[in-house]
Amino acid sequence: MLEGVILKGIGGFYYIDTERGVYECRARGIFRKEGIRPTVGDAVRISVLDEEKKKGSLDEILPRRNELIRPRVSNVDQAVIVFAAKSPNMNLDLLDRFLLLAEEQELDIVIVINKIDKDKKENYLAAAEMYRDAGYAVICTSAEKEIGIDALRTALENKISVFAGPSGVGKSSLINKAFPGLELNTGEISEKIQRGKHTTRHAELIQITEKSYIVDSPGFTSLYLTHIPSEKLQYHFREFLPFVHACYYNGCVHINEPDCAVKEQIGKAIHPMRYERYVTIYHERKEEEERRF
Structure with a gap:
């Protein structure tokens, strides 16, 4: 097999960059059966079906670092x-x-x-x-x-x-x-x-x-964050990280709790506008979670 990287996918065809050039490949049917979707950036293995026309079969997707x-x-x-x-x-x-x-x-x-x-x-x-x-x-x-x-x-x-x-x-x-x-x-x-x-x-x-x-990639005007739990948002505001474990209460989400080390840093290490947007997104995610359950 030949290893490569998916450059793009159009209409069921995947274009794989390899050391021998770019091959146009169809994915094996097993991916569809197992609900696996090849993705741009995937490291893959292919079988060459026609070397002259650079045609092949996408046979295996190697483990992803992220997606x-x-x-x-x-x-x-x-x-x-x-x-x-x-x-x-x-x-x-x-x-x-x-x-x-x-x-x-x-x-x-x-x-x-x-x-x-x-x-x-x-x-x-x-x-x-x-x-x-x-x-x-x-x-x-x-x-x-x-x-x-x-x-x-x-x-x-x-x-x-x-x-x-x-x-x-x-x-x-x-x-x-x-x-x-x-x-x-x-x-x-x-x-x-x-x-x-x-x-x-x-x-x-x-x-x-x-x-x-x-x-x-296409431009966007909105983003959905439904896969990020509300209580995990604090760990993705990087300026919060030095302070999130210094709060008095375990499980502090840095909004209504007293003795909050994060809130003490508003206007210092944490910009007030960034904190306000954290609060907005937290309430948005919390409401979505409560509606779901």
Whole structure:
């Protein structure tokens, strides 16, 4: 058998990158019977059916290090979460939901604030500082003015990186600036509704250097966190971690309890806006859990 990585899947065909080139493969029927879905990023074994035409059979999926749900991709090293400083305006509640999803998968995270040239008042600087203080790598960029492109290129070296973020924030434009030969499709922002046209139709693993891949994926405007229990949310706000076990009460969720070490850090090690969004998401998840049970 030949080993490789799934670059993309379209219409039941999977395109597998191997040391002998890319093969077009159908998955064995047993995957469907067992409810297993091959995913972009999967390390797999294939049987070659036609070497000349590069046709094969996807026979085995090797164990996954991790698996994201939306976008559906596996074996990712880091999430590159892209938001725009302006056009569209930054939605920090949505950014925190992307962060929760990446933290839950134990991914390295890079936050990219793009289109900084459009934010004439430089309001993005406060957001950048807040997330840097929380422990995140933040790169401020402008694809149009070619600001921060070298820093982004360096951050992608020797990694499998998934690009995520809302539509219209310039993910494809940034990738094209960093790696001009890729020529990914880009779209324009609709001034009327301030949402990007969905120029990327499916998740796809793209090789950018010999040992570096990116996943360009459809933009999103909402994220569901139903697989993360409400009591576990605190462990995915990384600036909470030094304090979560210092509370007086075991099982403290840092909202109504007295003698809470986390709440004592609000305005110090924990930004008040980040704490407020934690509380909002916690109540949202708690209500969902109570409705379910």
